[in-house]
Amino acid sequence: MKIHIPNSAFLGNINAFIKLADFSDRDSMYITANEKWMSVHPIVLCMIASLGVEVRATGLNKEPILCERFTAPSKHYFERMRLFRFLNLNSEMDIVEHEPAGRFIPVTQIQDSATLGRFIEDMIPLLHLDKQQSQSIKYIVSELVRNVLEHSASQHGAFVAAQYHAKTNTVRLGIVDTGVGIKKTIGRFHVVKNYKDAIKLALTPGITGTTSKEGGTEYNAGAGLFFTKSISRINKDFFVIYSGDTLFKLLRKQEPGTVLNSDPFADRHTLEQGLPYWNGTVIGVDMTLDDNEDFSALLKNIREVYTSTVRARKEKQYKRPKFI
Amino acid sequence: MKIIEINPIAGSFAEDKDKARDVRLNLITPILESGEDLILDFKNVDSVTQSFCHALLSDLIRNYGINVLDRISFKNCTAEVQGVIEIVADYMQ
Numbered sequence: 455m456k457i458h459i460p461n462s463a464f465l466g467n468i469n470a471f472i473k474l475a476d477f478s479d480r481d482s483m484y485i486t487a488n489e490k491w492m493s494v495h496p497i498v499l500c501m502i503a504s505l506g507v508e509v510r511a512t513g514l515n516k517e518p519i520l521c522e523r524f525t526a527p528s529k530h531y532f533e534r535m536r537l538f539r540f541l542n543l544n545s546e547m548d549i550v551e552h553e554p555a556g557r558f559i560p561v562t563q564i565q566d567s568a569t570l571g572r573f574i575e576d577m578i579p580l581l582h583l584d585k586q587q588s589q590s591i592k593y594i595v596s597e598l599v600r601n602v603l604e605h606s607a608s609q610h611g612a613f614v615a616a617q618y619h620a621k622t623n624t625v626r627l628g629i630v631d632t633g634v635g636i637k638k639t640i641g642r643f644h645v646v647k648n649y650k651d652a653i654k655l656a657l658t659p660g661i662t663g664t665t666s667k668e669g670g671t672e673y674n675a676g677a678g679l680f681f682t683k684s685i686s687r688i689n690k691d692f693f694v695i696y697s698g699d700t701l702f703k704l705l706r707k708q709e710p711g712t713v714l715n716s717d718p719f720a721d722r723h724t725l726e727q728g729l730p731y732w733n734g735t736v737i738g739v740d741m742t743l744d745d746n747e748d749f750s751a752l753l754k755n756i757r758e759v760y761t762s763t764v765r766a767r768k769e770k771q772y773k774r775p776k777f778i
Numbered sequence: 779m780k781i782i783e784i785n786p787i788a789g790s791f792a793e794d795k796d797k798a799r800d801v802r803l804n805l806i807t808p809i810l811e812s813g814e815d816l817i818l819d820f821k822n823v824d825s826v827t828q829s830f831c832h833a834l835l836s837d838l839i840r841n842y843g844i845n846v847l848d849r850i851s852f853k854n855c856t857a858e859v860q861g862v863i864e865i866v867a868d869y870m871q
Contacts, residue, residue, distance in 0.1 A: 567794055574791060589825055589858060596793040596827050660869065669870055672837035673795065677828045677865075749825070753861035761868040 455479050455509070457502055459487040461526075463494040464626070465692035465738050469701060469726055471498060477505065477730050481514045485521040485541075492526045496561075496615035497628030497694070497738035499532070503540035503561045504613040504734070508632045510542060511609065519543060535615060536560040557582050557618035565611030570599050573614065581618050581625060589749040590685050591616075591625060591741060597678035598629045598737055604674070605663055606633025608734060624691075625741045632734040636697040639663035649700035650727060657683050657695070657702070657718035660764040668768050677760065684714055684756045686739060687721055688747050694738040700727045714755050716763035780809045781853075785822040792826040798833035806834075810842065810849060821854040831866045839870040 456476040463471035471494075483505060509518045519541050524532065529545075532538065538545040540561060559580050564570050574595055578588040595614065602612035608631040616627045637652040643666040646652040655661045660668060662676030670676055679695070686693035686704055693704040705722045715721050747755075782805050788797045809816045818834075820826075838846050852863055 567796060571789075571794060574793065585824065592791055592793070593825070593827055596791075597829060600793075600795065600829060669836065669840070670832070672840070673799065673833055675828065675832045675836065675866075675869070677832070681828060750857035750861050753858065753865065757861065757865045757868060760865060764869045 455482070455505060456484045457486070457505070459485065459492050459494060459498070459502075461488040461491045461493065463498045465495055465497070465694050465703065465740055468495065468497065468694060468696075468703075468738065469724075469729070472696065472701065472729050472732075475730050477732060480509065481512055481518060483509045483519045483541075485519070487522060487524050487526065487529075489525045492524070492528050492532070495626050495628060495738060496535070496559075496617050497626075497630065497736060499535050499537050499561050499615050500613040500628040500630035501732075501736055503537055503563075503615075504610065504630045504632050506541040507563070507610050507613075534558070534560065535617075540613075557620075559614070559616040561613055561615040563611055563613055564599050564603070567600075567603065570596065570603070573599075577616070581616060583618075583625070583743075586749070587743050590689075590752070591627065593749075594627065594682050594685060594739060594741075595629070597682060601678050602629070602631045602633065602735070605639045606631040606734060608633030623743045625743065627739045627741070629737045629739075630734070635733060636695075636735055648727070649698035650725060653695055653697065653700060653702045653725075654718055658763070659716050659760040660767065668764060668771065680716075680760065681756060682737075682739065683718060683721075684759070685752060686741075687714055688752050688755055689742060691742055692738070692740040694736070696729070696732055696736040697734065699729050699731050700725065701729055714759045716759050780814055780816045781819050782806065782809075782816060783819045783821065785820070788823070788826075788830065790822055790824045792820075792823050792830045795827075795829045795833035798830045802834055802838060806838065806850075810838070810846065815849040815851070817851045817853050819853045820856070820859050823854075823859055824856060825858040826862050828862050828865060831862050835863070835866050836870055839867070844871045 458474050533545045599612045613630045636656050637649050640652040640655050640663045659680040660676050662670045662674040664674045665671050695702050703724045708722045
């Protein structure tokens with residue numbers, strides 16, 4: 455596979471980074487980078503790290519990863535975010551690892567529930583967030599990483615990284631796996647023709663990959679992704695989900711006066727199909743901290759849409775006995 | 779009336795659904811089966827995830843019917859905790 459790290463890759467322009475990549479060869483990886491400048495979203499680091507771990511795990515190639523020497527002044531960021539550790543490469547960069555003042559969370563591999571619990575506990579002080587600001591972020595990380603651990607069937611778990619940007623007062627978060635992908639997960643109990651269908655269902659309240667029954671199982675209700683997308687929607691932030699050949703992007707600007715939608719395609723978004731095929735699921739979230747809706751108010755909004763959608767579906771499926 | 783404290787089991791951010799299921803199976807269900815009512819005390823729990831509450835409550839509502847909520851009281855809930863519990867109770871009926 456081939457990956458080029460461009461001068462800029464954030465959720466707004468992530469499609470360009472993906473289009474340039476080639477994920478097809480699972481035995482080797484060749485990484486190049488912009489010579490002058492590299493500034494990327496944590497989602498990019500998680501994608502590269504997860505591919506690196508996967509390529510090395512195949513064990514088919516003696517030197518499976520080749521990475522061109524980074525020359526851009528911003529190269530140290532990649533070392534501090536621990537990308538080279540996951541690639542098992544020597545970056546030849548000497549940096550002093552700062553104490554948490556940097557307000558970032560380096561790429562972290564999470565493979566079990568206990569590690570997730572510790573990660574969430576450590577995450578908030580590292581990002582220097584107050585209690586109110588941290589509510590949504592903790593919530594999103596927990597739900598999305600648990601999705602990976604329960605449904606992705608990934609051998610390597612979830613790769614998570616986050617970065618606080620002072621200029622925009624935004625936390626950027628990436629959660630990536632190299633598992634079976636959304637189509638296979640959702641397709642176990644629902645009819646899906648392609649990744650577009652699967653992404654739509656995965657973001658719809660009350661749809662889970664563990665049953666076709668309303669109300670879910672004792673363990674899953676099909677709410678995690680809907681909640682996450684809703685938090686982004688209400689706060690007018692980017693939310694990206696990419697699986698297989700399809701990328702859904704919730705846009706920041708929504709129609710004025712519109713409310714939360716149960717149909718993700720009713721929100722203002724872009725959808726691109728035919729992209730290089732990603733085995734697994736990639737999720738990116740930006741969270742602006744300035745005008746964040748209070749979390750309990752946000753829950754009230756989500757509750758109304760979630761409940762009414764599930765009820766409407768139950769009523770539709772309700773069968774009356776036929777008296778003739 | 780028995781009291782089950784959530785914080786010592788699940789911490790201030792209750793998100794581990796395995797722990798929620800353990801509480802349901804090993805603590806809540808035996809109390810309900812014995813005919814007693816109970817209090818779930820969320821003191822020092824700042825927030826919970828929907829997944830946690832679903833694993834804690836959905837199967838109780840499914841197995842005992844929605845009236846099981848007459849036998850369970852929720853104490854010391856923050857607005858966030860209350861909001862999530864209400865969502866689960868809503869969509870399960």
